[in-house]
Amino acid sequence: MRPHSVSAYGFVGLLLFLGAWQAVGTLHLAGPSIPALTEVFAIFAEPWKLALLGRAASSTLLSAATGLVAGALLGATIAILAHIVLPLRTGLDRLSVVVNAVPAIALGPILIVTVGRDWTPATLAAIPVFFLIYVTVSSGLRSVSPRLKDAVTIMGAGRMTSLLLLEAPAALPAFLGGLRVAVSAAIVGAVVGEWFGASTGLGIVILNTMLNFQIPMMWAAVILAATASLTTYGLLGVCEGYARRRFS
Amino acid sequence: MIELTGISKEFRLNRRETVRALEDIHLSVKAGEFVALLGPSGCGKSTILHLLAGLEEPSSGTVRIHGKPPSALRAEHKLGVAFQEHTLLPWRSVQSNLELPFQAAGLTVDRERIAYLIQLVGLQGFESARPRQLSGGMRQRVAIARSLALKPQLLLLDEPFGALDAVTRRHLNHELQRIWLEQRATTLLVTHSVEEAAFLADRIIVLTGRPGRILREYTVPFPRPHTVEHTRQESFHQLCDELTVCLDPSIRSNKDLSGSLS
Numbered sequence: 001m002r003p004h005s006v007s008a009y010g011f012v013g014l015l016l017f018l019g020a021w022q023a024v025g026t027l028h029l030a031g032p033s034i035p036a037l038t039e040v041f042a043i044f045a046e047p048w049k050l051a052l053l054g055r056a057a058s059s060t061l062l063s064a065a066t067g068l069v070a071g072a073l074l075g076a077t078i079a080i081l082a083h084i085v086l087p088l089r090t091g092l093d094r095l096s097v098v099v100n101a102v103p104a105i106a107l108g109p110i111l112i113v114t115v116g117r118d119w120t121p122a123t124l125a126a127i128p129v130f131f132l133i134y135v136t137v138s139s140g141l142r143s144v145s146p147r148l149k150d151a152v153t154i155m156g157a158g159r160m161t162s163l164l165l166l167e168a169p170a171a172l173p174a175f176l177g178g179l180r181v182a183v184s185a186a187i188v189g190a191v192v193g194e195w196f197g198a199s200t201g202l203g204i205v206i207l208n209t210m211l212n213f214q215i216p217m218m219w220a221a222v223i224l225a226a227t228a229s230l231t232t233y234g235l236l237g238v239c240e241g242y243a244r245r246r247f248s
Numbered sequence: 249m250i251e252l253t254g255i256s257k258e259f260r261l262n263r264r265e266t267v268r269a270l271e272d273i274h275l276s277v278k279a280g281e282f283v284a285l286l287g288p289s290g291c292g293k294s295t296i297l298h299l300l301a302g303l304e305e306p307s308s309g310t311v312r313i314h315g316k317p318p319s320a321l322r323a324e325h326k327l328g329v330a331f332q333e334h335t336l337l338p339w340r341s342v343q344s345n346l347e348l349p350f351q352a353a354g355l356t357v358d359r360e361r362i363a364y365l366i367q368l369v370g371l372q373g374f375e376s377a378r379p380r381q382l383s384g385g386m387r388q389r390v391a392i393a394r395s396l397a398l399k400p401q402l403l404l405l406d407e408p409f410g411a412l413d414a415v416t417r418r419h420l421n422h423e424l425q426r427i428w429l430e431q432r433a434t435t436l437l438v439t440h441s442v443e444e445a446a447f448l449a450d451r452i453i454v455l456t457g458r459p460g461r462i463l464r465e466y467t468v469p470f471p472r473p474h475t476v477e478h479t480r481q482e483s484f485h486q487l488c489d490e491l492t493v494c495l496d497p498s499i500r501s502n503k504d505l506s507g508s509l510s
Contacts, residue, residue, distance in 0.1 A: 151335040154301050155352035155398075156325045165351055169339055247339040 035216045043220040053205065057224050060202040064190040067125025072179060075133030083141045084159055100131035104189065108196040121193030121201065128185035133178045140174030141167045173243040180236035184229045191225060249434050250277040255309035257295050268459040269295045275453065282428060282435045284449035286442065288495055292460030293438040297404045300436065301329055313402060321402060325353040328400030332407040334387040336379040342390050343375040349397040365393040368427055385416040396431055403433040421447055429473060442491045446484060447474055454494045464494055
């Protein structure tokens with residue numbers, strides 16, 4: 001199938017989905033929990049609600065971005081360390097799996113008493129990002145063909161020079177691919193992190209509106225979080241595509 | 249210049265089994281000599297190059313280049329290598345791929361040298377092309393230019409034209425001789441093409457199948473430069489015939505058989 005016909009199908013699918021949502025909402029097919037799309041978007045027209053959502057979203061996105069940058073830096077650094085210092089590799093592989101396997105819900109209370117409620121969202125965002133970047137960068141660094149490694153070794157390059165000239169550029173597409181998937185994980189981490197008592201954020205709005213049964217407002221907050229996640233996913237996809245063409 | 253003494257090399261397949269790739273190899277190569285290693289597939293020809301490049305250690309015996317272990321030559325950046333697969337970095341242009349040896353060795357990039365090499369292998373106008381935009385033959389030209397970048401004392405060519413079609417291959421053999429005559433680095437060429445070995449080398453070492461042993465040694469009788477005329481002479485064909493018989497044990501035994509009958 002040609003690419004433009006795929007995107008045409010996708011667009012038709014999206015329209016059908018939104019139409020169905022609107023129909024379910026207006027006809028109250030699923031009760032009050034799924035309001036019509038128009039009702040949800042009406043929220044954005046109310047200035048004070050819009051301002052509230054804006055403050056919440058910027059706080060959540062700041063936490064997610066902090067977690068994304070910190071997790072990515074840590075993941076990439078540790079992956080490089082594991083790549084260079086062979087004896088550490090197995091241990092660091094297992095450590096990253098263990099860190100990722102601990103459920104966020106179990107970590108929440110621990111983080112509240114250690115890093116505090118304001119840093120919990122960023123920390124919970126950083127953990128899955130760290131794991132994803134560690135895994136993708138590790139495999140990217142290891143994907144270089146032994147032939148190329150031999151060639152660079154014969155030219156007299158040591159481990160660090162080889163990393164710089166060969167493995168790092170080869171791992172760049174994998175890194176961007178990991179970052180793309182990590183964005184949604186970071187936003188989920190930040191929203192969940194806020195549930196443990198942050199002062200503001202989309203997670204707080206979602207929680208409060210759910211408890212107060214302000215269903216359209218809740219959906220508006222969810223849509224904001226999803227839109228931020230999907231937009232960054234798309235943008236990083238473009239970057240990854242460019243890097244894949246450029247570096248492989 | 250090169251001294252291989254009593255080399256044998258075994259590879260571990262698993263816990264119990266090992267395979268012997270090379271056995272009792274004695275080989276010395278003079279400075280400035282072009283030696284071809286000819287042998288059937290899997291006879292350990294490439295292993296000899298790996299030993300000389302210091303990528304592997306022999307199971308027994310010693311490898312000496314100028315009286316020193318191979319790692320010394322590598323540390324001086326006086327070793328050039330081209331493999332059957334071109335091993336160019338796909339994200340770098342031709343120009344940038346030729347800068348790689350300088351960067352890997354921690355030297356300043358010699359742009360004049362690169363311009364000279366590009367002209368030497370006839371790739372003017374392709375400086376900014378990526379490897380994937382080039383034909384197989386052009387990629388091998390870049391690989392050979394790259395192997396010459398640091399003016400190597402020892403050039404190791406591991407079937408550099410093995411993946412090319414016959415016409416391109418013959419053409420590049422002529423080109424390689426021209427390039428070699430300008431550079432005069434001591435060269436070891438691994439090949440399983442009889443004509444390639446006979447055309448390019450001063451001396452041909454024929455290896456047997458697994459484990460690789462030195463079967464025979466031939467000195468190529470033609471003066472340099474070797475020309476197309478040489479390849480049409482009876483003595484060239486005779487050399488090729490002898491080498492072919494050496495390579496294929498089944499032809500050899502048939503010949504022995506007919507010899508014993510007559």
